[in-house]
Amino acid sequence: MTRLKIAIQKSGRLAEKSLGLLERSGLSFARSKDKLFWYGRNLPVDLLLVRDDDIPRLLLEGVCQLGIVGENVALEKVLENRRRRPEARLEPMLKLEYGHCRLMLAIPEDEEFQGPGQLQGRRLATSYPFLTRQYLDTHGVEADIVPLNGAVEIAPSLGTADAIVDLVSTGTTLRANHLKAVDEVLDSQAALYRTPGTLDPDNEALLAKLLTRIQGVQQAAETKYVMLHAPRDRLAEISDLLPGAESPTVLNLEGQSDRVAVHAVCTEQVFWEHLEELKAAGASAVLVLPVEKMLA
Ligand code: PRT
Numbered sequence: 001m002t003r004l005k006i007a008i009q010k011s012g013r014l015a016e017k018s019l020g021l022l023e024r025s026g027l028s029f030a031r032s033k034d035k036l037f038w039y040g041r042n043l044p045v046d047l048l049l050v051r052d053d054d055i056p057r058l059l060l061e062g063v064c065q066l067g068i069v070g071e072n073v074a075l076e077k078v079l080e081n082r083r084r085r086p087e088a089r090l091e092p093m094l095k096l097e098y099g100h101c102r103l104m105l106a107i108p109e110d111e112e113f114q115g116p117g118q119l120q121g122r123r124l125a126t127s128y129p130f131l132t133r134q135y136l137d138t139h140g141v142e143a144d145i146v147p148l149n150g151a152v153e154i155a156p157s158l159g160t161a162d163a164i165v166d167l168v169s170t171g172t173t174l175r176a177n178h179l180k181a182v183d184e185v186l187d188s189q190a191a192l193y194r195t196p197g198t199l200d201p202d203n204e205a206l207l208a209k210l211l212t213r214i215q216g217v218q219q220a221a222e223t224k225y226v227m228l229h230a231p232r233d234r235l236a237e238i239s240d241l242l243p244g245a246e247s248p249t250v251l252n253l254e255g256q257s258d259r260v261a262v263h264a265v266c267t268e269q270v271f272w273e274h275l276e277e278l279k280a281a282g283a284s285a286v287l288v289l290p291v292e293k294m295l296a
């Protein structure tokens with residue numbers, strides 16, 4: 001069996017979270033500050049630290065077996081690679097719930113948007129020429145794409161483009177440049193990808209094991225362990241308010257016959273949605289604890 005390689009971003013918006021996720025999944029690496037390659041200490045899994053733009057190609061060429069990258073970059077690079085390899089394809093194995101952003105069409109804020117049709121014959125600046133072309137094609141629009149590697153948002157004020165397609169998270173950058181987002185090209189987040197081909201059975205087994213672990217850590221991040229006191233006669237109601245938990249643990253409270261302690265596992269979102277109802281049902285002494293890992 002050969003060692004597996006996982007590619008993640010060396011530095012940038014996804015770097016820290018990606019490394020953290022792998023470490024919480026039980027992978028430990030011999031860190032070396034300046035090197036691009038970190039040797040896996042406890043499993044035959046090594047890390048490759050690269051620019052995010054290189055990750056899709058490393059996966060497509062089978063240099064790395066796993067990689068974490070934004071869906072925006074994965075899709076753009078797959079489309080770019082299709083010129084040489086029409087069969088190029090990368091499917092996310094797992095969306096990772098960080099690095100959220102949207103690839104948006106943005107136009108000057110004083111212009112009205114009537115639909116993608118108005119882009120006909122105009123110039124569009126973007127760092128995502130292939131996704132932009134796909135967007136224009138779906139709307140049957142022909143426009144000039146001006147590929148830029150950075151500072152896309154200043155293109156309209158410089159007069160090099162009429163509109164842009166760029167990533168947006170808070171929208172501050174667009175506002176600062178007197179632009180407004182008018183249509184979504186892609187909704188994106190960081191995702192875990194694998195190399196398209198099949199690996200030898202040992203490596204496939206290791207890859208499956210890693211996937212289970214990463215899923216467990218990721219699920220735990222959204223999950224809370226909730227402990228509360230509840231009136232015994234409203235237990236059913238309280239259990240219903242904590243769905244997602246397998247049957248909750250119910251414990252006697254010393255010296256209190258009418259109240260019990262309830263322990264349950266549920267998602268943080270469900271918990272917040274039902275907090276008021278839990279209180280109305282007589283819940284008290286509510287404690288919410290983080291869950292480190294969840295294994296089936
Ligand atoms: O050096 P390397 O090539 O590895 O990194 P990079 O500079 O290409 O990428 P990086 O680290 O900036 O982003 C990595 C990934 O993070 C992107 O591919 C996206 O998947 C994701 N991401 C999430 C974002 C943003 N949010 C984001 N806001 N990437 C870029 N931005 C830009 C945006 O284009 C705008 O210019 O950040 C600026 C601020 O955005 P606002 O809307 O908050 O003002």
Ligand code: ZN
Nearest residue numbers: 051052053054
């Ligand atoms: Zn990049």
